[in-house]
Amino acid sequence: xxxxxxxxxxxxxxxxxxxxxxxxxxxxxxxxxxxxxxxxxxxxxxxxxxxxxxxxxxxxxxxxxxxxxxxxxxxxxxxxxxxxxxxxxxxxxxxxxxxxxxxxxxxxxxxxxxxxxxxxxxxxxxxxxxxxxxxxxxxxxxxxxxxxxxxxxxxxxxxxxxxxxxxxxxxxxxxxxxxxxxxxxxxxxxxxxxxxxxxxxxxxxxxxxxxxxxxxxxxxxxxxxxxxxxxxxxxxxxxxxxx
Numbered sequence: 001x002x003x004x005x006x007x008x009x010x011x012x013x014x015x016x017x018x019x020x021x022x023x024x025x026x027x028x029x030x031x032x033x034x035x036x037x038x039x040x041x042x043x044x045x046x047x048x049x050x051x052x053x054x055x056x057x058x059x060x061x062x063x064x065x066x067x068x069x070x071x072x073x074x075x076x077x078x079x080x081x082x083x084x085x086x087x088x089x090x091x092x093x094x095x096x097x098x099x100x101x102x103x104x105x106x107x108x109x110x111x112x113x114x115x116x117x118x119x120x121x122x123x124x125x126x127x128x129x130x131x132x133x134x135x136x137x138x139x140x141x142x143x144x145x146x147x148x149x150x151x152x153x154x155x156x157x158x159x160x161x162x163x164x165x166x167x168x169x170x171x172x173x174x175x176x177x178x179x180x181x182x183x184x185x186x187x188x189x190x191x192x193x194x195x196x197x198x199x200x201x202x203x204x205x206x207x208x209x210x211x212x213x214x215x216x217x218x219x220x221x222x223x224x225x226x227x228x229x230x231x232x233x234x235x236x237x238x239x240x241x242x243x
Contacts, residue, residue, distance in 0.1 A: 002199060002213065002220075003198075003199045003201070003211050003212070003213060004028060004211075004212040004213075004214060005201075005209050005210070005211065005212070006022060006024040006028065006029070006188065006209065006210055006211075006212045007024070007208060007209055008020045008021065008022050008208045008209060008210055009021050009022075009023070009208070010208070011036060011038065013044050013045075014044070016040060016041050016042035016043075016044050017038060017039070017040045017041075017042075017044040018038065018039055019036055019037050019038030019039060020036070020037045020038075020205060020208070021034065021035070021036045021037075022034055022035045022036075022188075022190070022210065024212070027214075027240060028186060028188075028212050028214055029186055029188055029212060029236070030114060030186060030238075030240040030241050031113055031114045031162050031163070031164060031238045031239065031240065031241035032111055032112070032113060032114075032164070032186075032188075032236050032238070033053060033111075033112040033113065033114055034111065034112050035109060035110070035111040035112075035190060035236070036109065036110045036111070037108075037109055037190055037192065037205070037234075038106075038107075038108060038109075038110065039105050039106070039107050040099060040105065040106045040108075041099060041103070041104065041105040041106070042098075042099065042102075043098040043099070044098075045096070045097075046096065047072075047094050047095065047096040048094060048095070048096070049089075049092060049093070049094045050087065050089035050092070050093060050094075050095070050112075051089050051090075051091065051092040051093075052089065052090070052115060052120045052121070053089055053112055053113060053114055053115050053120075054086055054087060054088045054089060054112065054113040054114075054115060054160065054161065054162065055087045055089060055095070055110065055111075055112055056084065056085070056086045056087070056110065056111050056112070056113060057069070057079055057084065057085045057087075057097060057108060057109070057110050058083075058084045058085075058108055058109045058110075058111075058147055058166070058168075059079055059080065059081045059082060059083055059084075059106060059107070059108040059131075060081065060082075060107045060108055060109070060168070060192065061081050061082045061131075061145075061168075062081070062107055063081040063082075063105070063106050063107040063108060064101075064104040064105045064106070064107070065081075065099050065100045065101040065104035065105070065106060066078045066079055066080040066081060066083075066099075066100040066101075066106070067079040067085075067097045067098070067099060067100060067106050067108065068097065068098050068099070068100045069085055069095065069096075069097045070095065070096055071087060071093050071094060071095035071096075071124075071126070072093050072094040072095070073093055073124050073125070073126075075087075075095075075126045077126075077128060078100055079097070080130065080131050081131060082131030082132075082134060082145070083128075083129060083130050083131040083134070084128075084129040084134070084147045084148070084158070085126065085127075085128055085129075086126065086127035086128075086129075086158065086160055087124070087126055088115070088119075088122070088124055088125050088126070088127070088160070088161055089115075089124050090115070090119065090120070090121060090122040090123055090124045090125075091121045091122065091123065091124065092124065093124035109190070109234060111236070113160070113162045113164055114162060114241045115161060115162060115241075116161075116162070116241060119161050119162075122161075127158055127159075127160060129147060129156070129157070129158050133157060134146065134147050134156070135154045135155070135156060135157075137151060137152070137154055139177065140175070141171065141172040141174070141175035142169065142170065142171050142172065142175050142177050143169070143170045144167055144168070144169050144170075144177070145167070145168035145169075146166075146167060146168075147166050147168065148160065148164050148165055148166040149163070149164060149165025149166060149167075149237070149238075150165060151165075151167055151179070162238070162241060163238050163239060164236065164237075164238040165235070165236070165237045165238060166234060166235065166236055167179065167234065167235040168234050169224070169232070169233045169234070169235065170230070170231075170232050171194075171196065171224070171225070171226035171230060171231045171232075171233070172226060172230050173226055173227075173228070173229050173230055174225070174226060174227070175225070175226050176223055176224065176225040176226075177223070177224050178221050178222065178223045178224075179221065179222050179223075179224065179235060180219060180220070180221050180222075181213055181216075181219060181220050181221070181222060181237060182219055182237070182239075183216070183217060183218060183219045184215050184216075184217070184239055184240075185215055185237050185238055185239050186212070186213065186214055186215045186237060186238065186239075186240055187212075187213045187222070187235060187236065187237035188210055188211065188212040188213065188235070188236055188237075189203070189210055189211050189224065189233050189234070189235050189236075190210055190233065190234045190235075190236070191203045191204050191205045191207070191210060191231075191232075191233060192205065192232035192233060192234055193205065193230075193231065193232040194226060194228070194229050194230050194231035194232055195226070195227050195228050195229065195231055196224050196225060196226055196227065196231040196233055197224070197225045197227050198211055198222055198223065198224050198225070199211065199222070202227065215239070215240055
């Protein structure tokens with residue numbers, strides 16, 4: 001089985017929040033638990049608690065404003081466009097994130113990452129990666145940001161408690177990029193904008209579906225191609241983890 005199609009659900013909360021949410025069979029996307037690709041222009045969610053996993057916010061580079069973050073362990077910071085904030089909840093933490101500027105829209109991803117059984121009840125702590133510290137690879141007609149994990153010889157400086165790779169890929173029309181999938185790793189691709197093709201199938205945000213590549217006992221390469229214009233894709237991968 002080389003590719004599985006996962007369904008994506010629309011996620012709307014009043015006029016201030018809309019987006020797309022991925023919730024699917026755990027074994028297909030582990031160590032990721034779920035992803036929300038969203039636009040938010042006003043405070044939407046009150047302070048809320050997480051436990052036994054990590055909550056991660058990544059703002060896309062075209063976000064109009066940053067996200068003000070605060071939590072119950074004393075963290076207060078501004079997540080800027082292109083930056084990433086990783087909250088390791090462990091035994092439990094409450095946090096709240098709101099747009100930094102009134103009337104402007106945050107465009108980003110929030111995703112949830114499992115913790116191993118040995119880490120599930122550790123003391124909560126944050127990890128912060130500023131936008132200017134995210135490694136960027138410029139290829140022919142393509143750009144790859146590496147907030148988590150690695151691509152080729154380029155490695156993110158972040159060292160989270162769960163092994164995850166996230167690649168933020170921008171492709172010009174007709175451009176291709178090949179991404180290796182390590183032995184025993186799951187991978188899936190979240191469409192952000194435009195249309196891309198992989199394994200003979202086409203995906204864009206409005207299709208409400210995305211490709212998942214379940215873990216296998218051999219490594220393999222997947223080639224993504226932008227079609228009918230530029231494409232923006234975020235890839236997630238990692239070894240399955242079941243607490």
